[in-house]
Amino acid sequence: MGQGFPPVRKAVFPVAGMGTRFLPATKVMPKEMLPINDRPLIQYVYEEAREAGIEEFIFVTGRHKEMLEEHFDHQPELESVLQARGKDSMLDKVRDSEMPAGRLFLTRQPKALGLGHAVWCAARLVGAEPFAVLLPDDIVHAPEQGCLAQMMEVYRARGGNVVAARDVPLEDTSKYGIVDHAAEDGPVVEVRGLVEKPAPAAAPSRLSVIGRYILQPEVFAQLEAQEAGAGGEIQLTDAMARLIGAQPFSALRFAGRHFDCGGRLGFIAANLAFGLADPGLAPQLRGVLDGLSA
Ligand code: G1P
Numbered sequence: 001m002g003q004g005f006p007p008v009r010k011a012v013f014p015v016a017g018m019g020t021r022f023l024p025a026t027k028v029m030p031k032e033m034l035p036i037n038d039r040p041l042i043q044y045v046y047e048e049a050r051e052a053g054i055e056e057f058i059f060v061t062g063r064h065k066e067m068l069e070e071h072f073d074h075q076p077e078l079e080s081v082l083q084a085r086g087k088d089s090m091l092d093k094v095r096d097s098e099m100p101a102g103r104l105f106l107t108r109q110p111k112a113l114g115l116g117h118a119v120w121c122a123a124r125l126v127g128a129e130p131f132a133v134l135l136p137d138d139i140v141h142a143p144e145q146g147c148l149a150q151m152m153e154v155y156r157a158r159g160g161n162v163v164a165a166r167d168v169p170l171e172d173t174s175k176y177g178i179v180d181h182a183a184e185d186g187p188v189v190e191v192r193g194l195v196e197k198p199a200p201a202a203a204p205s206r207l208s209v210i211g212r213y214i215l216q217p218e219v220f221a222q223l224e225a226q227e228a229g230a231g232g233e234i235q236l237t238d239a240m241a242r243l244i245g246a247q248p249f250s251a252l253r254f255a256g257r258h259f260d261c262g263g264r265l266g267f268i269a270a271n272l273a274f275g276l277a278d279p280g281l282a283p284q285l286r287g288v289l290d291g292l293s294a
Contacts, residue, residue, distance in 0.1 A: 005159040008152065008214055010125070011054040011132040013045060014118035016062030016109040021263050030065050032136045034267065037274040037281070041261055042068055043097055045134040052148035054132060058105045058125050060118045069106060072099040114233025119215075120223040128217045130155075133236070135211025139270050140164075141277065142256025147212050150254050154188055155214050160248025161240065163191070164212035166258055170200045175260075176208035177237040179251045191249040196230040196237035207251060210258050215240070216247055 019031025026034070032042040039047075046057060059068060075094065082091040109121045119133055132148055140147040151162045165179055180193030181204075193204060213236070222239035229235040243249065257273060260266035275285045 004156060006129055007053070008130045008132055008155060009054065010056040010058060010129065011049040011134055011148075012058045012060060012119055012122045012126065013042070013049075013134055013136060014060045014109070014115060015042065015065060015068055015136060016060055016112065016118055017137075018112070022267075028064070030067055032065075033067055033071065034261075036139060036261070036267070036270050037278055038093070039097070040071065041136045041139060042071065044139050045136045046072070046099070048140070048146040048148050049132060049134055051146045052132070052152050054148075055103065056105060056125075057099065057103055058107065058122045060107055060109050060121050062109050062112075069104065072097065072104055074098055114228065114231075114235055116223050116226060116229075116234035116236040116239050119236055120220060120234070123220040123223075126217060126220070130214060130216050133211070133213040133215060137260065137262035138211035139259045139261050140210070140212070140254065140256045141259070141270070141273050142254065143277065144255065147210075147254045147256055148214075150256075151212060151214055151252050154250055154252050158188075158248050158250050160250065161191075161216055161219075161243060162214040162250045162252060163209045163240075164254050165189075165207050165209055165251040166253060167206050168208045170203065170206055173198055173200050173203035173206065173208065176210075177235075178203050178205060179207040179209060180204035181207060181251060187253040187255075189251050189253070191244055191251050193244060194237050194241040196235045207253075209237070209251070212254075213240075216243065218247065219243060 015032050019026035022031055033040040061068060078094060079091060105125050107121050107125055109118045147164050151164055154162045174197050178195050178198055179191050181189040182192055195204060219239050222242045226234055226239055229238045259270035261270055275281050
């Protein structure tokens with residue numbers, strides 16, 4: 001112990017977004033509370049961060065998002081009802097969705113100025129140490145090891161900044177941050193540049209960043225000074241791009257399946273995948289799917 005790079009103890013969860021793509025479902029309910037199988041999106045990213053060793057969970061929240069903090073709170077009435085009814089496995093699930101005291105931190109993003117601005121809103125809570133960012137829109141099904149835990153291994157070996165990445169069809173480059181990378185050397189590649197949502201003709205590669213980042217605190221100074229980029233928003237991608245060269249920067253082609261749950265297709269696909277991976281549900285769900293496709 002005592003050697004190597006400083007540990008990543010804190011994770012930032014930008015959860016201020018409005019979720020317009022799911023209206024009217026998200027008129028009153030935060031999009032991060034939409035369920036995949038038996039858990040809301042936000043719980044998947046919380047569990048992934050917890051598995052990776054994260055100790056402090058920082059929500060960058062906004063108006064009408066109180067349900068998110070409620071979800072992770074202790075619910076004594078519910079627990080006593082489940083206990084009285086002998087519903088032990090349900091009780092275990094409820095307890096597992098509770099955050100231990102002193103681990104949840106909240107800050108607000110008063111205006112929707114972009115992902116970079118949302119992350120910057122957590123600067124004072126993060127301080128001068130490396131941190132993770134997890135976007136609840138991006139759900140990764142990785143039964144053996146969560147995506148952030150895989151990234152932590154890269155961080156422990158190389159230090160600096162690490163993003164999770166996957167290859168997308170060329171026509172999809174305009175939906176993601178795209179990596180300009182050096183020669184392929186297996187799942188980990190050295191990042192040479194990053195471009196936010198380039199048109200296919202301008203894309204340096206097909207390697208897209210998904211919403212998992214391990215970042216050095218120097219990114220906050222970049223965000224602080226930054227002007228709006230693609231889409232008129234303050235982009236995290238632009239701030240990260242300015243760290244390349246000054247700090248190690250790696251992209252990991254993680255093991256697992258990614259679902260873009262910011263839209264209905266990815267969300268429905270995620271529900272099917274997690275349902276089929278649930279032994280209590282899979283046989284009947286297969287029957288339903290067979291029936292629908294007959
Ligand atoms: C954000 C980032 C983008 C990244 C994507 C992953 O975009 O700006 O670089 O590829 O998340 O989901 P958004 O989906 O918020 O438009």
